[in-house]
Amino acid sequence: MLDYHLMQRFTGTRRDYDRMVATICQECTVGCGLCAYVSEGRLVDVQGDERHPISKGRLCSRGTAFARDLACAERITRLAGRKSLLDDFEELDGWEQALDLLADRLKKVREQHGPKSLFIDCDTGAGLDFYYAATRFAALWGTPYVSSPFDDPNNSGSTISNAPDGDCSAWIHSRCLFIVAADPASTHPVAFRWALEAQKNGAKIVVADTRFTNTMSKADLALRIGSDAGNLLGAALMKAILDEQLCGPNSTSNGLDIPESWWNSFDEISLESAAKGTDLPVARLKEAAILVAKKRPTKLITGKRLAHLPGYEIWRTIATLMGWTGQQGGGWYPLDSGRPTLCSSADLQGENSQEIAEKAQSDSRSADGFDTPRAVICSGGLSDFHSGSKQSGKAPVLIALFGCLCSETADHCHMLFPAQNWAERESLFFSNDRAIQWSRKIVEPPDSTRSGLDFWMGLAKRFGWQDHFPWKLDDDNADHEAFVDWLLAQDTSTKGCTVEVLKKSSEDGILVHWPFDGNQSLQGSSAALVRGYEEITPEFACFSHQPADEADELYPLYLEVPDSISKKAICVGNETLDNGNLLQINPEIARALGIDTGDEVVVQDSETFVEVRAWVTRMVPRWLVYLPSGSRNKRVLVRKKGQSGPDALNILRKLL
């Protein structure tokens, strides 16, 4: 391969500093290395870590701007509580009093409504320790309802069969990158640079998405697909590959034991029917299939939202059948899926935890699957179900927020608990590449704040469950290292990996991956990977798409929001139009509704409505609107503020 290295980069800071902390950015799942410069206990500058194998000195806007969160005016620094939402907050004396109060109120809710009335919503900002301690507390309490953007459909993390093959830096060896329902140029720019490097070396980039994204602007072939059609595209691609006989002679011996029924499932449907669900012309689909199959090895990069749609394993099936799995630069790379299956409640036998864990698998992803919660403990913004419950008059009687920054949720909660930022605590971090990293504390946290583990340990003590949370230092604070050592020992894929190993590897500039095999290498056993892939079963053809229902008639547009983990890059304190929280709307639809860029519009569904400003852009097709801050995809009606709903509906019906 022709190669050329750019001129030397001269890095560092111009500011005076006492010490430099090399740590891991936790703003997204890439896991970039950063150098934080601290002076008199204050963070004064952040630069990328040139030694870090993933980022090599690069940092995205989130990795740079997090420093402002540490000392911003919206920081929650006081414990506060109130009896009802109509009252003003009263400052509480300390953590002991606040946790006593929370425990008393939780006990009352439990007595009146049972254990399953508690819902725990974990935000990425609160960190893995909050999430894992929350799931342990929930198992003891008896509620299966713990929601987190870390979740996979199996609710426990990725197995090796649906975790990324190799590192993002290996994308440079790909001949083709097929990116589906993901916008890594916006959400994971540091990882996406490897895709551009591959493109410079002659690789082709194919991007399939509903919107025309930043990533799509760099594509050699852009495919605009229908809503929730990502996995259908995978099946249609497989069908096209089979029809065009692009599999190659050894395809059946690539690790998959393929039954006859699998072939039949693709034979039974025509390519035209397969393409229909994706909104793509057959010719375009064939073009993509030929490009993907011939420019091998191909890396399939899929967005997190596909994990929640049927037919997800089609991507592993394609990668394995085509022989890309295990090849450098080939295989499947599902974004935001680098966390292994770690269960923090498996040892709680006799506490009906197994039943709870199983129920959680089926219920926790769906707000419709359970009664309205009466008590909520959350660590970030509450999801839509809460707005729905407000509308239906079943609002929770207790909402406790454990968070860093004041948000809209803070206006709707009864108790506020100030949380530590990830830069203010030592913590475990799983990056996209299946790398396990130890993130060092940059600055000391404000006195009033606590970590997520501290919060749950304090609460568990009030219920007499302190024996189940034994990770305590002499000063009564949580021992994060002991907790992480215990947690990593809970699963075979991470057993043997300890904080000490992670710290040492960090000093040596080496990444530790799972599945971890300390005896062989720090890179994770390749033998274990191969075994893992052999165990998978091929995904059958699945081309069913949901028929339109009655609600679609009333709400003709489809609202798409980003995955909660994969938020777009930010610009510090945006106040102007071009990067704010704007609703992207297609020019034809906007013109018909009399909407111009900057106008106030109302986005409503059957339960909720929000008022935002519009950005008229061709990035979205006619049937789609996009909002950077929503919580879930759904069908909506959009109208200009002041315009009646029926008027807007009539206009949209004629157009769509």
Add this chain to the structure above:
Amino acid sequence: MTEMYTRNKPKNMLLVDASLCIGCLSCQTACQMEHDLPACCRTVRIVQLGPFHQGEDLTMSFLPTTCFHCDRPACVEACPTGAMQKRSDGIVFSDPEICIGCQTCAVACPYGIPTLNRANGKIAKCNGCKDRIDLGLWPVCALKCPTEALVFGRSTRVVQDKRQREALKLARAL
């Protein structure tokens, strides 16, 4: 004095390769953080062009824009207080100690680069990270750019780099 200054400070260049820009705003944010600028001041700005129709397809690109540090800067000529200055190494910068926030420079600049920082009433514009360069460091926009759309260095080296990139492109195409 001027000659000695010139000898000690060779000219640098910031190469902007818009074809590699992905609109991630890393440069813009890095600049704001480095110079403690509020949201209204974007001394590096990413301009999104498109999406436009190109046949049946769409096309979109991003253009990082910042001060060109002109050879004969109109802003320096126009500044009534002498706050806007050009260094011997080519960097054009505004001295906040002298700036009175009259915005004459903003009117004079043909590219509309200088903007008023409403937080302190002074002009904000790219100062080429002159304090970092004096320490031998790269400007933060180039340093943090994930895709190497921004490259910094001595002009001869940057031009050589650009030539080699283009030569590689050609070689790979063949």
